[in-house]
Amino acid sequence: MSRVSDLVDAYAAELSLPWRSGLSGGERVWMLVYPPDMERTVRAAVPKLELATGQSGHGWAVIDVTDELGTWIASHKYAEAFFEEPSDFTTAIIDKFETELIAKVRQQLAAAPDDSVVALIGIASIFPFMRASSVIKAIDDEVSGRLLVLFPGLHDPETHAFRLLDARDGFNYRARVIDPQKDIA
Secondary structure (H helix, E strand, C coil): CCHHHHHHHHHHHHHCCCCCCCCCCHHHEEEEEECHHHHHHHHHCHHHHHHHHHHCCCEEEEEECCCHHHHHHHHCCCHHHHHHCHHHCCHHHHHHHHHHHHHHHHHHHHHCCCCEEEEEECHHHHCCCCCHHHHHHHHHHHCCCEEEEEEEEEEECCCCEEEECCCCCCEECCCEEECCCCCCC
């Protein structure tokens, strides 16, 4: 069986468990962690994740942030200046983008039914400009069903730390990890 099939099967097993109510937003986040070199293969399996979600009786929605940064920069009034002099792309400008991205994702999460899974795809596209942890923490209180974050990186089960693209120090987060190696209990 392939690694992606194992991930889909682990996700389906997670879906088969009853959803507890009264969880905090962070506890409603599921991290589907896989090696960064599997990004394209995992994205190709998104229809299988959607099918498994539907078969479990839950709704499905996708929030794809892959192109958000590029689209935002291209539409910015100083886009040409950023391309001519990348140092003009300052932290303050990145902070403005992050604020707008978080507001957009929160709005999409608010529109999702309570019994649905919302898949957040493309989180790696914000690297190295901002941290995935800050985006996830800023949106988790808007999750009413479950938020499935497709996370190309690493998870350390001992410290429960996540490392996006295995590039930065990890962040500790309350999310449930979907791991084909662990027993679902």
